[in-house]
Amino acid sequence: MMNxxxxxxxxxxxxxxxxxxxxxxxxxxxxxxxxxxxxxAGIYAPxxxxxxxxxxxxQTDGNEIYALTNEDAIGVLGQRYGIITxxxxxxxxxxxxxxxxxxxxxxxxxxxxxNQNAAVQPSSIGSYAARTDIQAITVxxxxxxxxxxxxxxxxxxIPSYDLTFYQKIDRNWIGExxxxxxxxxxxxxxxxxxxTMYQRGSTIKYHKGFNGTIGFALGNEFTIANNLVCxxxxxxxxxxxxxxxxxxxxxxVPYSVGGAFGFRYYL
Numbered sequence: 001m002m003n004x005x006x007x008x009x010x011x012x013x014x015x016x017x018x019x020x021x022x023x024x025x026x027x028x029x030x031x032x033x034x035x036x037x038x039x040x041a042g043i044y045a046p047x048x049x050x051x052x053x054x055x056x057x058x059q060t061d062g063n064e065i066y067a068l069t070n071e072d073a074i075g076v077l078g079q080r081y082g083i084i085t086x087x088x089x090x091x092x093x094x095x096x097x098x099x100x101x102x103x104x105x106x107x108x109x110x111x112x113x114x115n116q117n118a119a120v121q122p123s124s125i126g127s128y129a130a131r132t133d134i135q136a137i138t139v140x141x142x143x144x145x146x147x148x149x150x151x152x153x154x155x156x157x158i159p160s161y162d163l164t165f166y167q168k169i170d171r172n173w174i175g176e177x178x179x180x181x182x183x184x185x186x187x188x189x190x191x192x193x194x195x196t197m198y199q200r201g202s203t204i205k206y207h208k209g210f211n212g213t214i215g216f217a218l219g220n221e222f223t224i225a226n227n228l229v230c231x232x233x234x235x236x237x238x239x240x241x242x243x244x245x246x247x248x249x250x251x252x253v254p255y256s257v258g259g260a261f262g263f264r265y266y267l
Contacts, residue, residue: 036266036267037087037088038085038086038087038088038266038267039085039086039088039094039264039265039266039267040083040084040085040086040264040265040267041083041084041085041086041096041098041231041262041263041264041265042081042082042083042262042263043080043081043082043083043084043100043231043260043261043262044079044080044081044260044261044262045079045080045081045235045258045259045260045261046077046078046079046258046259047077047078047079047080047104047235047237047256047257047258047259048075048076048077048078048256048257048258049075049076049077049078049104049105049106049254049255049256050073050074050075050076050106050254050255050256051073051106051108051132051252051253051254051255052073052252052253052255053068053071053250053251053252053253054242054251054252054253055251056068056071056250056251067111067112068108068110068111068112068250069110069111069112069127070109070110071110072109073106073107073108073109074106074107074108074109075106075107076104076105076106076107076131078102078103078104078105078256078258079102079103080100080101080102080103080138080260081100081101082098082099082100082101083098083099084096084097084098084099084100084140084142085097085098086142086144086264091146091148092145092146092147093143093144093145093146094142094143094144094146095142095143095144096140096141096142096143096144097139097140097141097142098139098140098142099137099139100137100138100139100140100162101135101136101137101138102134102135102136102137102138102164103133103134103135103136104133104134104136104254104256105131105132105133105134106131106132106254107129107130107131107132107174108129108130108131108132109129110127110129111127111128111129111130112126112127113125113126113127113128128173128175129173129174129175130171130172130173130174131171131172131174132169132170132171132252133168133169133170133171134166134168134169134243134254135166135167135168135169136164136165136166136167137164137165137167138162138163138164138165138213139162139163139165140160140161140162140163140215141160141161141162141163142158142159142160143158143159143160144156144157144158145157145158146221151223152222152223153220153221153222153223154220154221154229155220156217156218156219156220156221156231156233157217157218158215158216158217158218158219158233158235159215159216160214160215160216160217161212161213161214161215162212162213162215162237163210163212164210164211164212164213164239165209165210166208166209166210166211166243169243208241208242208243208244211239211240211241211243212239212240212241213237213238213239213240214237214238214239214240215235215236215237215238216235216236216237217233217234217235217236217260218233218234218235219231219232219233219234219235219260220232220233221264227265227266227267228263228264228265228266229263229264229265229266230261230262230263230264231260231261231262231263231264232259232260232261233259233260233261234258234259234260235257235258235259235260236255236256236257237255237256237257238253238254238255239253239254239255241253
């Protein structure tokens with residue numbers, strides 16, 4: 001009986017040994033496994049920028065300093081570029097903050113210009129066009145809702161709020177029939193039409209130095225290498241407040257529609 005038990009045990013151990021894999025077992029240390037949730041992205045965002053008017057009220061008391069014959073604006077090409085860092089709160093929620101340079105603007109047609117030195121007001125000297133150019137530094141705060149569709153493709157929804165610091169707002173007459181060619185608008189004798197940004201005859205700013213920008217983007221993230229992805233998005237951005245600091249009746253709110261392209265590296 002004892003011999004039979006020994007034979008059965010030997011056969012069992014030999015079968016167990018035969019069933020084991022001969023592959024080499026690899027052991028990993030903590031330094032071999034990346035568990036960081038941080039990533040960094042570079043973006044370039046061309047856009048079509050313009051502005052809308054909020055609560056425009058032309059003056060009709062005979063003391064007009066400006067008027068608009070057309071409230072619409074013509075858009076111009078703008079661009080944004082910079083870097084954003086992200087932290088993954090969850091696999092589907094990424095929080096980002098960055099540093100972006102923003103250039104935008106618009107063209108306003110139908111500025112009715114009045115002679116500020118005329119004895120009798122209003123005294124119109126014509127209707128002209130002016131271009132506004134805006135330069136700003138923004139600090140975007142983004143929340144990415146990230147949905148992994150396949151191993152190499154993810155869908156992303158990105159609401160954002162940008163802290164916007166205006167560096168420069170220039171507005172100049174354009175066109176061959178401009179009232180004064182080559183003269184900066186803040187020194188223009190007919191500044192009444194363009195004085196929504198500067199006090200006439202001076203460089204005192206009448207625009208806000210700070211604003212906020214509300215943004216919404218929808219796009220995709222494509223994996224192109226280990227830890228490296230390409231991002232492609234469409235986006236809409238709207239200033240939270242008018243850019244005018246002190247003005248009678250004119251409140252201009254910039255907006256832009258465009259795309260954003262870039263690369264994101266997961267650390």
